[in-house]
Amino acid sequence: MIGAILGVMILHPVTSVIYWYEFGGVGDGATGNPASLALDRLATAFQFEMLPMSLTFAAIGGVIGLAFGAYHMRLMRERSRVRYLEHELNEELPLLIARGEGEQLEFKSSFRWDRQQQQVNRNLQKVIVKTIAGFPNHEGGTLLIGVEDSGEIAGIEADLQTLKHANPDGFERLLMDVAKDGLGGNSCALIHCRFHQLSEQTVCRVIIEKSLDPIYFTDNGVARFMLRAGNSTRELDVREAHAHLHQRGRTS
Template identity: 45%
Template sequence: MLDYLVTVLPAHAHIHSTDDLNTTNVLVPLVVYLGHNDGKFQGDMEIRHFIHWLYAAHTWARYTSQTDQRLDHDVAIILRSNTPCGDLVDAIIDQRGRIEVKPGDLEGRSIQHPLYRMTRILVKAKGAVDWFNGSPLDKTVGKSYAIESHHIFPSSLLYEPDRYSPNNHLHVKVVNEIANRVFLTSDSNVSLSNQDPGSYLPQVEQRYPRALVKQLVPKDPELWKLDRYEDFLNERRRLIAAAINELMGELLKETLRPAPQTLDDFIKAGESSALEFKATLRWDTRTKQANKELTKVVVKAIAGFLNTEGGILLIGIDDHGTVVGIEEDFKTLKRQDIDGFQQVLIQAISDYLGTEFCKYLKVAFEKREKKTACIVRAQPSPKPVFVLDEGAKEFYIRAGNTTRPLDVEKAHEYIEMHWES
């Protein structure tokens, strides 16, 4: 049952370790339920309802006092109720009066408060990335990429004369509250200098578009000024509370089967950890001839998707999202059509990665204004995929909207966490 939860919680609840939880007691009712229901949840909707309760119990510190009494009460609900999730949530409402989060709940709250870890889960659910290296926070591995938090407005700037005093406990709470925290990997956190947010936040947004929004940072640059710090806190509390409530509401919505996405949908979405554009497979637009190194770059991107959570590669789309087509690639082929292109692509994947991984890929084509684009859909591979290049083995993953090689040590850590845990 624990092995099952270890699989379910990262994928559905963005909980990757006990570091994401205030207490492991919130897992007890889940384990009891699974123990009486063949060791698994009965479908996606039931998973979401239990996660909804788990988030509520986590946020409202269900088990921080009277622990044994409340666990006994909740386990009894699990064993006797036909609607355990609803009854468990009602027990929290009876205790707390509500499960909705209000901006005032965050006021003066530090990293010791349950809302801190709920905010950490929230930003992972929103697809947040590290502001300085682009690593997705939902997929970080290794000590260098452990998640830590950093002051958005540096404490050294706030603890200046005529601002806040480190000797005033109320001032200390204002400086260190959750609304002044951003989640980064330790690799970035240890290297940050005490910069004014008005200086560094625009750079973050330029390097990683939407990185600020995904961490619920107010978009108004006026609020990034030191003399607007408390206005910044007010707005960020509002954004965090609203996002938590939205996440909770989404968990209870009935799911509808989504319509198949089209080429236009992918282009509109833009590049991300699960989507990349490549202008060509082998045609070098600079030298005006075939270049096998470009094919290798395409295969490395596919390997990155296979080694992470899967994704989609569009060939025939440039970095600006313009459909340039693969017709120039056709001209370099013995068979100058879609079938010939697909044969060359699959052969390259087989040569560099191994034929066994082709079954995790689906290749399709769409046309726009007489220009052809290739859509490669990659599922997550059940085992590590290496790029074999001139006798050397290279390992790639997706990090943000890029494909990143890992050295031997980091690849070993990643493989151990991703497949062998």
């Protein structure tokens, strides 16, 4: 609406002045000056015979306004995203752990190393991906890998020893690969990994952003909708998922 108004009130008179200059000050407005020509165009913009031209400039201004509005909304989303990541990263990890698990915080002792069986258990990777899937469908959050439910630091050193590249880069690469397989490639842009040293142990801090679109966890070809609720992640059936997405669309 603002773009359409500016198209008629500004773009139309300015275009007339440019046209006047292009032809050396002859034609319409030749006996006056650019200012008087612009005011004349503005005064006659709403006359019946000028209505088609005014509507044309209103449409041009409206398109420009829509483009600017879309760019502004995208910029605001990016700023909101940056503020969210800065807030998550600025919070000290010991203080974060001291808060305990909640709606936006989950602890997992390992990624793929089964501490009870003392061997690799790829089902644990599936649990990690399901947990990650619940965060973007709500408000985003943080997953700490290498931390027991009690808050005790377990570290990911045992996980690292199972990798071909036994370092944080190899860990992050595998995490992103299983996330891509389970959640789709678009989800990887929402997942950010950082590594911290606590009590001489390495903790992986996975920050997951809120998603504007639903994220589904695919298991054996079946898409499942996971949602973070309280301090746990639960699967919603079709009716619950539809109701949640409908409510989310109304509030967003």
